[in-house]
Structures are given as structure tokens and as C-alpha cells.
Amino acid sequence: xxxxxxxxxxxxxxxxxxxxxxxxxxxxxxxxxxxxxxxxxxxxxxxxxxxxxxxxxxxxxxxxxxxxxxxxxxxxxxxxxxxxxxxxxxxxxxxxxxxxxxxxxxxxxxxxxxxxxxxxxxxxxxxxxxxxxxxxxxxxxxxxxxxxxxxxxxxxxxxxxxxxxxxxxxxxxxxxxxxxxxxxxxxxxxxxxxxxxxxxxxxxxxx
Numbered sequence: 001x002x003x004x005x006x007x008x009x010x011x012x013x014x015x016x017x018x019x020x021x022x023x024x025x026x027x028x029x030x031x032x033x034x035x036x037x038x039x040x041x042x043x044x045x046x047x048x049x050x051x052x053x054x055x056x057x058x059x060x061x062x063x064x065x066x067x068x069x070x071x072x073x074x075x076x077x078x079x080x081x082x083x084x085x086x087x088x089x090x091x092x093x094x095x096x097x098x099x100x101x102x103x104x105x106x107x108x109x110x111x112x113x114x115x116x117x118x119x120x121x122x123x124x125x126x127x128x129x130x131x132x133x134x135x136x137x138x139x140x141x142x143x144x145x146x147x148x149x150x151x152x153x154x155x156x157x158x159x160x161x162x163x164x165x166x167x168x169x170x171x172x173x174x175x176x177x178x179x180x181x182x183x184x185x186x187x188x189x190x191x192x193x194x195x196x197x198x199x200x201x202x203x204x205x206x207x
Contacts, residue, residue: 062090
């Protein structure tokens with residue numbers, strides 16, 4: 001647990017530094033990701049939690065009638081998101097780590113996250129927290145990149161993963177479906193978006 005906490009603090013510091021330039025650095029990738037993020041947001045219903053909101057790049061995709069609680073473990077990211085969207089009345093921002101929140105059980109109808117769990121130190125812990133705070137029968141939707149099981153691509157991302165962790169603080173070879181199963185979810189659908197690397201995971205939360 002101490003190692004995971006140290007990893008969390010290291011990643012938090014890195015993303016606090018990135019927050020100043022994050023939108024600029026990520027803008028080329030948004031050309032690829034934007035259509036998938038729209039599909040993610042289509043699942044938003046009633047009282048929504050967005051985990052790992054970053055600087056709020058998804059916020060304008062939400063319909064105005066959706067109530068959004070947006071969290072991120074980087075204080076720098078949250079501060080920037082608040083400045084960008086201070087006029088929106090249907091959203092609140094909080095500096096909270098999805099691995100350990102203070103929300104009550106069954107607080108949300110839908111929980112969404114896009115490219116978040118590649119940088120969460122304890123993937124399963126974060127998912128179990130989602131399971132706790134999502135209502136029974138609610139939806140947890142994850143847009144993630146995941147390890148490709150093809151021999152060449154799998155070995156390639158395994159080889160590159162230490163470099164990505166060092167430079168960017170995230171993993172590119174996580175076995176996302178297995179981690180979701182290890183968090184005791186059973187109703188899991190997945191949609192391949194590109195090369196079995198980028199996937200949308202649709203989880204129905206049965207407690």
C-alpha cells in the first residue's frame with residue numbers, strides 16, 4: 001500500500017506540472033479520441049461522476065440537463081478545469097482520487113472515465129471504489145487503451161511501457177478486462193474501437 005501511495009503522489013506531481021500545457025500537448029490526439037469520447041458521453045444519465053476529468057476536455061460534450069460531479073487527483077488539473085467552466089451551473093469540480101473517495105454508497109447513476117486507469121496506480125482498488133459509489137444497476141463506462149494480445153503488438157507495448165511510465169506516468173499494456181473482472185464485476189461488455197488497443201467497456205453494476 002505504501003508503494004501505491006508513493007506512486008500516486010509521484011503521478012500527482014507530474015500531472016500538476018503537465019496541467020499548464022496539457023491541452024496543447026493532447027490536442028493532436030483529440031482528433032482521434034473525440035468521436036470515441038462522444039460515444040462515451042452518450043451513456044451519461046441523471047447523476048453522473050466523471051473520474052479523472054483532467055482539464056475538462058469532455059465537459060462541453062454533456063447535455064445541459066446532466067448533473068456532473070467531476071473529480072481528478074491532480075490539483076493543477078482541477079484548478080484549470082474550474083477556470084474554464086466556472087459559468088456552468090450543472091457541474092462541480094473536486095480534487096479527489098478515485099482510489100479513495102468520500103462519496104456515500106450508491107451516489108451515482110453513471111460513472112464515466114476516459115483514459116484514466118492507465119495512470120491509476122491500483123487499477124482494481126479504483127474500480128472497487130467505483131463499484132461502491134455507483135448505484136445498483138447503474139452503469140460504469142470506461143474508455144481505455146489496453147494490451148493487445150497479438151504476439152508482436154503485445155511484446156512491443158510491454159517493451160515500451162517502462163518508457164511511457166517514466167515520461168508520461170501511464171501504462172500502455174494493462175490487461176483492462178482482467179482488471180475489471182478482478183474488481184468483481186460480472187456484467188461486462190466491450191467494444192473494440194481500434195486494433196483491439198482502444199476499447200469501450202460498458203459495465204452494469206450489480207451488487
